[in-house]
Amino acid sequence: MIQIQTLHKKYGNVRALDSVDLTWNQGDVIALIGPNGSGKTTLIKCILGLVFPSAGDIHFMGRSILNSYEYRKDIGYMSQISRFPDQLRVGEMLDILTDVRNVKDSDRDMELYEEFKIEQIRDKTMKSLSGGTRQKVNSALAFMFSPKVLIMDEPTAGLDPVAVEILKGKIHRTDKSVRLMIITSHILSDLEDFASRINYLQDGKVRIDYSFAELREKSGESRLSKAIAHILNPS
């Protein structure tokens, strides 16, 4: 579904992405992990077209995304820090997204919207919301348009434990066979339940690119964190 071909990205002298080659298929749930500054967010921004690669290409459903924007109708994105226009009210934000995407109100997936009780904060401005509440709005928006590709950058950061469980439940219920999910997180136990493929980035390079089953087999460990540690430092 998404092919990343020898992708390079330089910021000045810093190599944020260094020859990244990855193929992600429909039905996969990708755990994109790596230390801070390893290039996860840059990679996601490249896929979204917010950042332009220095070299290489990204194909989305067989077509290059460079100089294209239509492909974004199939992507739902939950950003790391939910940056939203301050003065807009939650409800207005929702209406704008629905309107620009040209989606009928009845075709929206309102499950998270209801579970997070966003109806009650419709008239509040984004500025007045707490970080966690904003993240709830953000996740409800990412799922709302049932996208074929769902990208979540640190989805559980800032959420309270109850909200984390609601979000995890939603990820569980979502039909994964027709879509691709990409999740980054530092909390590996959150990813263990869903991940079908593990991609570990370090200094802009792909260090691990195995399916979860392969990773377990190669490392002889069943826990994700231990398996990764075993592959990176075989002792």
Added chain:
Amino acid sequence: MIKIIKYFLIDIIKNKVILGLTLFFLVTSFSLLYLDENQTKAVLSLMNIVIIVVPLISMIFAGNYYFNAYEFKEVLLSLPVARTRIILSEMIAVSISLALSLGLGLGIPALIFGAGSTILYLILITMVLSVACAAIALLVVILSREKSRGLGLVLLAWFYFSLLYDVIIMTLLMNFSDYPLEKFVVFLAALNPIDLCRISMMLKLDISALMGYTGALYKEFFSSLIGSAFTLGTMLLWILIPTLISIRIYRKKDL
């Protein structure tokens, strides 16, 4: 595209800055026209204020809005909308709100006090000037990475067009006063939208006699039909060229 322009406009109006600006223009224009019996003198004072204040306000407003709407643009960019359309919509929305603010703020008092064609011409030229200044400011902020530096450069651009440019021209004229520079000076005026508008307004006010020999040449050139077309065409270029460059840069910019 119209949808996106609409959302930018709603966002700008919510900002309330533009309402404050309209009020400011309203009060300035009203008090000047009310206090001065002689309308020509009032229009002249208004012109002197407007020619300094409007470029400054337009540039700061457009530059500041670019950064204020940064998150809004990020949200739009995660949707299937082309970048060209987003930045062009922002430019159009900013232009509409500035032009409307000036049109209402300066226009309503003018209509109340019985406006002559001179003041209507002044308002029209000011509206065009504010859009050109917004286009220049947008280009400057797109070229810069952060807000403080971007707005600093916008101020510098205003300073250059409002003051520095005139100083340069004066120095040039003083040093080369032995040569026939008149035609060249007309050309130089076109390289600065603020100067161009100022000259065009002054000639409409019929005070070009104050400008000496060059004024006579200006009058001959700018009051002809070709001159008006030249002013209008040059102002359009001052709007179009910065906007087109902004779009080109924004299309390939990392956000």
